[in-house]
Structure formats: structure tokens, C-alpha cells
Amino acid sequence: MQCGTPAHTSDRFCENCGAELAVHQVLVPQLGPVSASCAECGGESFDSDDYCVVCGHLRGATDRDERELGPIALITDRGLVHPRNEDSGAAGFLDGDGEGGPPAAIAIVVCDGVSTTDNPQAASGAAARAGVETLLSWLSDGRDAEEAMVAAIAAAGEAATAVATPDQEHAPSCTFTAAALATRGGRTDVTVGNVGDSRVYWLAAEGAAEPSQQLTVDDSWAQELITAGVADEKAAMADPRAHMITRWLGADAGAEPLPSFAVKSFxxxxxxxxxxxxxxxxxxxxxxxxxxxxxxxxxxxxxARTLVEFALASGGRDNITVAVVPIPPKDTEAA
Incomplete structure (x- = not known):
């Protein structure tokens, strides 16, 4: 606050001086390739889709982008196999009642571009940004967190759809996974939303009452087998179709309503x-x-860094995006 007057979570402006209350947010990775030459043949000419005109190899991008935003640590890494990073992550928080104190609300979105579509990184970047902006806007208005999450998924879907162009055979698509956090009375409410197969976890430290658990439900072929009772988790994940997603965002995603398990709270x-x-x-x-x-x-x-390094050491066959928030959230000045 500019004048130091305490404010409530739902306040958009200071009642004393009229200043707009601070919203902090960040998007990673920085969009756009950075390699000046082709990693395959050394050529320096690329077409409009960033494929080398000599050998057809996709121009590479920055291997890693990482940010700290208040209590949030967010890292995205290209991995060891993909020529570019098609993941995007976005995070933000609303200032709390005291300068430098815990945030009033935290929002995190991770979107994974569908590699079989055209320019999936454009869809994931647009969806991640729209999702976090919508969450922060609705939460700052004092809206119900689950309603805010439904609105964020809708906004992300519209943003992913909007990046499609008429000349694309396969419209850009992505998954969407988000968490909205608010701490009150010593407890933190975590509202999650999911379309696709990225995940939100609660990971308990020593002394926590609630055990570690996955908070989201995958939209995947493996999960369909598990839900139908025809395979346990180990058998379902061994199926060659295990990672086929059954829901996504983008122009070809259809208009099916969200299933009941897409948004829930913990x-x-x-x-x-x-x-x-x-x-x-x-x-x-x-x-x-x-x-x-x-x-x-x-x-x-x-x-966050240790988790990313673990994935790389294990093979790094996909893009890797990780966001970590301690519970209870740390003060923004100390983070």
C-alpha cells in the first residue's frame, strides 16, 4: 500500500488514498527462439515457423527460464530431447494486508503445448497468461475461488483458441493446470483446476496433518482405464496409449462442459x-x-531446481515446468 492503511483481500483500491492494490505476476518462458544458427547444420536462415530452410530442423530456444516471485519459485526447462520448450508457466500474487507480509492470494498456471499441433508454445503461453490474469482479477474482487478457477479455464481456452490462424492444419493446443491459494486463520485453501495431464500436488513436510497427495485428476487414457476399473495405476501407465490426453484447450477442443473433477478444493x-x-x-x-x-x-x-535436475537426470525426454510454493506462504519481503 502506498499510504500504509490496511486493506482486505477483496479490496481493489485503498479506502484511504485510492491507490490500486498491487498485483504481481510473471510469465515464463520468454516467447520466441533465440538461436542465431541451426544446431543441426549451422544454417542461419529460417522460415516463418522457425524451421531451417537448409535442413528443416526447428530452431532452438533458451534451455531454461526461472523466476522467483514473492514466495513462488517457477522454472521451465526445454529438457534434453525436444528442440524447443512448448511449456509455459505463469504465476502471480495479490499483496496482503501488510507491506512485505504473506500474499492475500497466489495464482499459478502451468500449460503444456500439445506437440502434434502447430505452434503449441503459442497456445500454452497465451493460456497461461490469461489463466493467471483471470484468477488474480476474480480473487481480488472477492469471488469464490472455485468460480474463479472455472472462469480462468474458460479465459485460457479462449486465449489458446485465439492464436490459431486459418492456414494451420492443426490448431495450436495445450493443457491447463492451475492452483489458487489463500491463507486464513492459520490454514491455506488450495483450489485446483485441470484440463489435460499436468498436475498439482500437496507435498507434506514433517509434522503436517494432511498426507502428501495428488490434488488433480488427469484427463488421459490411463486415467480413463483406472476410473473404469479395468486397470490399476501400474497397468494403466504401461499401456502404450497411457499419455494420450482426453481433454485440452484450443480451437479444436470442442465445447464439452467441464467434468465435476476438473475443479476442486483442499x-x-x-x-x-x-x-x-x-x-x-x-x-x-x-x-x-x-x-x-x-x-x-x-x-x-x-x-524447484532439484526437481528439474531430477527429471533431467532421469532422461529429460519432455519439457519440464515446475512451480513450488511453501505452505504456509512466506512473507513477500523474505522470499
């Missing part, structure tokens, strides 16, 4: 962390308790 007093990640991480370490042994050690940025 409450914890901590201690621990909330993890939002793409399948580039959880493919190698899907179990929540196993993730907790890494993610609850050290500060949020150390935990």
Missing part, C-alpha cells in the same frame, strides 16, 4: 509445499510421497 495448515508441474517431471516421479522427499527440503527455489 485445505491444509502445513507445513509443506504445493507443487504445480508438467508431465516432464511427474513422468519420472509420479508418487506424491516420493516427490515430497525432494520438494520439502530447502527453500522453494532450491526445491
Amino acid at each position: 485445505s491444509t495448515s502445513g507445513p509443506g509445499v504445493v507443487l504445480v508441474c508438467s508431465d516432464g517431471l511427474w513422468n519420472y516421479l509420479p508418487n506424491a510421497a516420493d516427490l515430497a522427499t525432494i520438494a520439502t527440503v530447502g527453500d522453494a527455489n532450491t526445491a
